[in-house]
Amino acid sequence: MDASVNALAAPVARTGEAPHRYPPGDLAIWVFILAELLVFAVFFSAYAFARMGDPALFNQYQATLSQNAALVNTLTLITASYFVVRAVAAIREDDSRGCVRWLLAALGMGALFLVIKSAEYAHHFSLGVSMSTNRFYMFYFSLTFFHFMHVILGMVILAAVALKARRGGYSAVDHRGVETGASYWHMVDLVWLILFPLVYVMH
């Protein structure tokens, strides 16, 4: 195979802010992301319309949630997303070690999110609260635990990307895998940015 054919087969590096027809990463992950976003959109709308039936109950039990924990978790996820952006920037500059460092930092933030959320769950369970306590808690546990599982999946993807990057599997020319993992992680962050005010603040 000659060099020109190899060049055509290689993933195209995205540089600068020139317009692109497709988003960063593999298009398949974007189809998956849109499907995930659709599910969360249904969840959010269902929460809001269920609240219409008994806003007083939702307001009463929303007050039992820790807004401080939710604040820290939101800052944690935003920071994790920022670290992932920096990881993509590093690999675009052919800095594999920098890419790995930023990804590990993002994974650390993801782990912190899981620890804080687990502590919240433990607190609720210690008070005897569960999904069946009332309609608010049913939505609270369903929405946040569904998102919790997505954080874990996002961390698995980022860990796999970090391992490959550590072995020199990505470069400034071929880094579509890093962009693919990054896009999924940003979706996880995006969902929480709506979930946080909806479940913890709006009343």
Add this chain to the structure above:
Amino acid sequence: MVEKKGARGLRPCTWVWLLLMALTVVTWSLGRAGVHGLALSLGVLFLALLKGQLVGDFFMGLRSVRGFWRWPVSLWLLIPGGLVTTAFILAAR
């Protein structure tokens, strides 16, 4: 998704990160202030949708995408955002 350094030697993504952090603290402060009412809820929702658009544009890199793929995240913010707004308005009546 990735840019050259700009004002004060910071990349635009770093400014966006700082803005997202600040808007999050504003949202939390509104909740902690104990202010109730529809206006507060819709204001907080607006901030959330703005933050989501910033993540889509600057973190997901959609700002430089043209055509079909430019819009799904924005539509995802607008449609459930509109439904949630409608539900909160109806609940307040």
